Amino acid sequence: MKGWIQAFSVIDFLSVGILLTAIAMNALKRLESCVKAYTLNSWLLSLLIAIVAFMVGEVHLYIASIVTILSKGILIPMFLRKIVRQMKVAHDVEPYISNALSLTISGILVAVVYASLKEGIFVTGFSKNVLQISIAVILIGLFMMITRRKAITQVIGLLFMENGLFLAGFSLTFGMPTIIELGVLFDMLMGVIILGMFAVQIKRAFSSSDLDKLTILKG
Amino acid sequence: MEYFQFLIIILFSPLVNGVIKKLKANMQGRVGPGIFQPYFDLIRLFKKDMVISNVTSWIFKATPYIVFISIIAASMIVPVITTKASLGMMGDVIALIYVLALGRFFMALAGLDAGTAFGGEGISREMTVAILVEPMMMLSIFTAAISAGSTNIAKIAETHGIFYSPSHILALSAFIVAIIAETGRIPVDNPDTHLELTMIHEGMLLEYSGRYLALMEWSHYMKQMLLFTIAADMFFPFGIANNTEVSGLAVSSGAYILKMFLMSFLMALIESTRAKMRFFQLPSLLGSAFVLALLSLLTYIMMGK
Numbered sequence: 001m002k003g004w005i006q007a008f009s010v011i012d013f014l015s016v017g018i019l020l021t022a023i024a025m026n027a028l029k030r031l032e033s034c035v036k037a038y039t040l041n042s043w044l045l046s047l048l049i050a051i052v053a054f055m056v057g058e059v060h061l062y063i064a065s066i067v068t069i070l071s072k073g074i075l076i077p078m079f080l081r082k083i084v085r086q087m088k089v090a091h092d093v094e095p096y097i098s099n100a101l102s103l104t105i106s107g108i109l110v111a112v113v114y115a116s117l118k119e120g121i122f123v124t125g126f127s128k129n130v131l132q133i134s135i136a137v138i139l140i141g142l143f144m145m146i147t148r149r150k151a152i153t154q155v156i157g158l159l160f161m162e163n164g165l166f167l168a169g170f171s172l173t174f175g176m177p178t179i180i181e182l183g184v185l186f187d188m189l190m191g192v193i194i195l196g197m198f199a200v201q202i203k204r205a206f207s208s209s210d211l212d213k214l215t216i217l218k219g
Numbered sequence: 220m221e222y223f224q225f226l227i228i229i230l231f232s233p234l235v236n237g238v239i240k241k242l243k244a245n246m247q248g249r250v251g252p253g254i255f256q257p258y259f260d261l262i263r264l265f266k267k268d269m270v271i272s273n274v275t276s277w278i279f280k281a282t283p284y285i286v287f288i289s290i291i292a293a294s295m296i297v298p299v300i301t302t303k304a305s306l307g308m309m310g311d312v313i314a315l316i317y318v319l320a321l322g323r324f325f326m327a328l329a330g331l332d333a334g335t336a337f338g339g340e341g342i343s344r345e346m347t348v349a350i351l352v353e354p355m356m357m358l359s360i361f362t363a364a365i366s367a368g369s370t371n372i373a374k375i376a377e378t379h380g381i382f383y384s385p386s387h388i389l390a391l392s393a394f395i396v397a398i399i400a401e402t403g404r405i406p407v408d409n410p411d412t413h414l415e416l417t418m419i420h421e422g423m424l425l426e427y428s429g430r431y432l433a434l435m436e437w438s439h440y441m442k443q444m445l446l447f448t449i450a451a452d453m454f455f456p457f458g459i460a461n462n463t464e465v466s467g468l469a470v471s472s473g474a475y476i477l478k479m480f481l482m483s484f485l486m487a488l489i490e491s492t493r494a495k496m497r498f499f500q501l502p503s504l505l506g507s508a509f510v511l512a513l514l515s516l517l518t519y520i521m522m523g524k
Contacts, residue, residue, distance in 0.1 A: 008383070009383075009384055009385070012384060012385050012522060013385050013388075016385035016389070016518060019514070020389075020514075023510065023514070027503070027507050098503075099503050099506075099507075100502055100503050100506035100507075103506055103507055103510045104506065104509075104510065106510070107510040107513050107514065110514060110517060111513070111517055114517050114520065114521045129521055129522050132521060
């Protein structure tokens, strides 16, 4: 089994899958598909952690994997879908720049990360490529937060950044102690719930979730 | 024997098109024409008289031959069932792309030559698509070429194992989008209609009839099979023979038939499940495929496999 995982470079495929789902966000036009991309990203992330846990035989990594899939793979997507449904109208993402341009820019971001981290930092020894990919995912999440108009897409950008950070921490140190990870995940969950409520309230008060309109004074 | 493997592409390319049509019809719940229908169409066209506009120049008459010959020259470079290609010593994959571009260039000239509005419309669209497709094709080919250490397509086919890396999968998916765009299949162009608002490839051929039209259609079939063969050679070459012994060739022919069938199935599947895109949305599709190709190259450089 371990030899099989090595031979088919399963870890590389999973990490490239994580990168691809992040990049696919730039091409998607509907909020629902963005939530789907995030769900897929989280599932791949937790599968990656589970496989590394199997390779090195660490118990706390199994726990991290299960907690990740429960919170980021199931609870947060469910909540996001509920928010998208509550907003009712306008399922479009409405980016500031065209899809083709944002795809190109995220491609350039990945190139910059690869160029600046050519060697890769080889601490934990399961793969030297994961760190680059995680930093690329962080940058793409940040880029998404900058270029999207809707409050909810900015939340998804933040979540992608968090996934990237999680992966980066995990590739450098095999993850933080379980109690800290649990704390971070709980914070995330609360953060998403609060931000989601904000998005719904913004929508109710301004009859649009376009953040540009927040600069207009309400009498 | 190995010097004549390009004949496979010349002779069987209409069959591949027939198979795609049949599969597509079956997926959509129709009976569809028989798989040999493209041969009958070609024979019928060869028998017919030609109508040639008297404002056309020599380019219009030379183009069918140039396009046909350029595709045959390109197929001579490609290993079909054995990696001992006919002109394997001189032909590499960059030369191949530009031999194909020569054919496209003359096709565009001929489309303009008759001076009809649809010809101009067709070529302006074809050239726009070509600009977007060529760099993407190059990048995905380079991924395969770097990992093989050579741009010689026979050498690429020899060095690839069955173990895949992410960069190959990314390059293959970009290459499949490139094939769809180059052969004028559904998200890009609809091969079944001559609807003036949407046609790309047919727009250029509108003035041709009889023997010339047969040559142009045949070269289109050949180009399609040639691109399938390149994809098979570069990304899943297992089964291809490294020598010219009969046993090796038999295995390799079987594998080749299987691979062509798989590619035809994939094309039919994509054509049946996708809707045609508006022309102005194409840059978005081709741009995403370009990013895929770029990522494949980057992933290869970063991971080293």
